[in-house]
Amino acid sequence: MIKIAQGAEAIVYKNNNIIIKERFSKEYRLPQIDQALRQFRTRREAKVLQKLEEMQFPAPHLLDFCDKRMSITMDFVPGEKLRDVLKQSDDFQILAQEMGLRIGKFHQHDMVHGDLTTSNMIKHQATGNVHLIDFGLSFFSDKDEDKAVDLFLFERALASTHYEYYPEIFNKALDGYKKAYPEYASVLARLEQVKKRGRNKKR
Ligand SMILES: Nc1ncnc2c1ncn2[C@@H]1O[C@H](COP(=O)(O)OP(=O)(O)O)[C@@H](O)[C@H]1O
Ligand SMILES: [Mg+2]
Known part of the structure; x- marks a missing residue:
């Protein structure tokens, strides 16, 4: 697994043709707010990916998500x-x-x-x-x-x-x-x- 991007909110890893996007905690946020926000955004991203798949919209295929690890697993778009x-x-x-x-x-x-x-x-x-x-x-x-x-x-x-x-x-x-x-x-x-x-x- 290699790290391919680190933005303001998440680290993105690649393993073969799979992408794992993990939302990390931000020190300046209150811990409860930080947890809630990361969980909300992780779930939201997964839900939108599912919806887009139904529509056959060109976006990554969702493989899995975890709102404890705050991670999304999806296909790599080459x-x-x-x-x-x-x-x-x-x-x-x-x-x-x-x-x-x-x-x-x-x-x-x-x-x-x-x-x-x-x-x-x-x-x-x-x-x-x-x-x-x-x-x-x-x-x-x-x-x-x-x-x-x-x-x-x-x-x-x-x-x-x-x-x-x-x-x-x-x-x-x-x-x-x-x-x-x-x-x-x-x-x-x-x-x-x-x-x-x-x-x-x-x-
Ligand atoms: N499914 C994917 N396929 C290919 N590259 C991806 C994929 N998801 C993320 N990336 C790469 O990782 C970068 C950061 O991911 P992104 O979802 O845009 O998070 P951020 O919120 O940090 O911008 C993207 O700009 C892209 O280069
Ligand atoms: Mg981005």
Whole structure:
């Protein structure tokens, strides 16, 4: 087993074609809160992975989870993070559309990702399909507001990580989003409100 990533919340290990993601405790949190939060996020991530599997959505297959060890065991998705793929090529249009298609399908099923960045997307080495990962902050909601905030944070992530292609990359993603999610209009209208709110806050 080798450690392949350590983020703010979790350590990710790989063993052959299996990934184990373990949420570690954070010293600055009160112990009871820390325990509850890690347990909640572990269960949530497992539940979302199950739901996505039912939908045949491109995401890792869940093998097991344990809310005492705070671990998720899932299939390894072979490929590169979209973040890196996009940095290596000027050909962002198709990938941007595909990101939008994935997010649209997610929202159409009343799921909000909660951490949409190109580091949480993998271009599958064999199929070329974009897979989503990292569902610890995901939740179920049919509210335009929640979906709009998801898009707002995605747009901000694109603007900072992929500034070379911004705003075209976000507009292309929206093309895909609209294709996958026929009731997009009210979410995009809400997104405009969310953006205005963001601007007002800064003043
Ligand atoms: N199922 C998976 N297949 C391939 N790589 C993965 C998988 N799960 C996690 N990773 C790798 O580990 C990194 C961190 O995992 P992630 O679930 O995004 O946790 P974090 O909350 O720390 O961002 C990812 O960016 C990715 O490189
Ligand atoms: Mg991540």
